[in-house]
Amino acid sequence: GxxxxxxxxxxxxxxxxxxxxxxxxxxxxxxxxxxxxxxxxxxxxxxxxxxxxxxxxxxxxxxxxxxxxxxxxxxxxxxxxxxxxxxxxxxxxxxxxxxxxxxxxxxxxxxxxxxxxxxxxxxxxxxxxxxxxxxxxxxxxxSDATINRHGLRMGTSEVYRAVEALPEVLDSLVVDLEYLGRESYMPLFVVLREGCTLDDALRARIQGAIRTALSPRFVPDDIFAVAEVPRTLSGKKQELPIKKLLLGQPIEKVVNRDAMANPGCLDWYVDFAARRARSEATP
Known part of the structure; x- marks a missing residue:
C-alpha cells in the first residue's frame, strides 16, 4: 500500500x-x-x-x-x-x-x-x-471524538475506558485542541466520587492508567476536577462543543442548551475558556 x-x-x-x-x-x-x-x-x-x-x-x-x-x-x-x-x-x-x-x-x-x-x-x-x-x-x-496526539490517532472512548476504570472517577471528558497545525493541548476533565480530591497522587494515578493502557503520548497536559460533564439529552458527551469553545468560539454558536441534559454545567467551561484565553493573550 x-x-x-x-x-x-x-x-x-x-x-x-x-x-x-x-x-x-x-x-x-x-x-x-x-x-x-x-x-x-x-x-x-x-x-x-x-x-x-x-x-x-x-x-x-x-x-x-x-x-x-x-x-x-x-x-x-x-x-x-x-x-x-x-x-x-x-x-x-x-x-x-x-x-x-x-x-x-x-x-x-x-x-x-x-x-x-x-x-x-x-x-x-x-x-x-x-x-x-x-x-x-x-x-x-x-473532527469530533478523535484525538490526534503528536501524529497518533486514538478514539476518546479509549481514554475514558482507562480513566473511568479508576474507582475515584465517575465520569470524564477529554478534548484535543490540536487543529490544522495548532500546537497540541489536551485537557482532561474528571468528575470525582464524593469525598475524593484531585491531589497530586490521584493525578499521577490517572496519568499512569492512561500511560499503561494507551501510550505516554496520550497523557493529558492538564487534569481538572469538574462537577459535571456536559451531555446531550440522549447522554452523549459534548466533546465537539467544548472543543470549539476552547478554540475560541462563543458558546451560543457551538451548543444548543435546549438539547442538553445539564446545560447549567456550561458556565464552568465558559469561565475556564475565558481564563485560558486571557492567559494565552498575556505575553
Missing part, C-alpha cells in the same frame, strides 16, 4: 486505484472514484454521484481548497430513518443533525432553505475538496 507516486507506478500505471470514504451508518460512500478522472496519489478522485458533499468552514459556509467539516446537504436514499431503540429520534438527530440550524445550506444548488427542510448531515470528518490542478478529495480524520 501507500500513496507514494513510485509505489503506485511500480504496481502498474494502468490500474484504477479506487479509494472511498463513507460510512456503514448510511451504507454508502460520500467520496470515491471515477475511471474517467486522473488519479493523484494520496487523494480520492471525486464526490460520489448523488451525494451533495461539501466542506464547510467554522461559519457554516462551503469552501474549496481548504479543510472543513464534511457535510451532505441533501438526502440520499440509504440514509437511515432512525436508530434501533431510538423511538423519539433524539439520538439520531443528535448524532448527525444537531450542529447546524435547520434549513441552513439546504437549498439545492446552494443557499438556505426553510427550516422545515431540516438540518444537513454532519459526518464528523475533516475534508478538503480540491480544484484545478489540486483536484481531488482528502479526508483529514475525525
Amino acid at each position: 501507500g500513496s507514494d507516486p513510485h509505489a503506485v507506478g511500480e504496481r502498474g500505471g494502468d490500474i484504477w486505484w479506487c479509494n472511498i470514504s463513507g460510512g456503514t451508518d448510511f451504507a454508502g460512500a460520500f467520496i470515491g472514484g471515477n475511471r474517467e478522472l486522473p488519479q493523484t496519489p494520496g487523494k480520492m478522485q471525486c464526490r460520489m454521484l448523488g451525494a451533495a458533499v461539501e466542506a464547510w468552514d467554522e461559519q457554516g459556509r462551503p469552501v474549496l481548497d481548504a479543510v472543513g467539516e464534511l457535510v451532505c446537504t441533501q438526502p440520499i436514499p440509504s440514509m437511515p430513518l432512525y436508530l434501533w431503540g431510538d423511538d423519539s429520534g433524539t439520538r439520531y438527530l443528535a448524532s448527525y443533525f444537531d450542529m447546524y440550524p435547520a434549513g441552513h445550506g439546504r437549498k439545492p444548488g446552494g443557499g438556505d432553505g426553510p427550516a422545515a427542510m431540516g438540518a444537513v448531515w454532519r459526518h464528523g470528518d475533516w475534508i478538503q475538496i480540491g480544484t484545478g490542478e489540486a483536484a481531488g478529495c482528502v479526508i483529514y480524520g475525525r
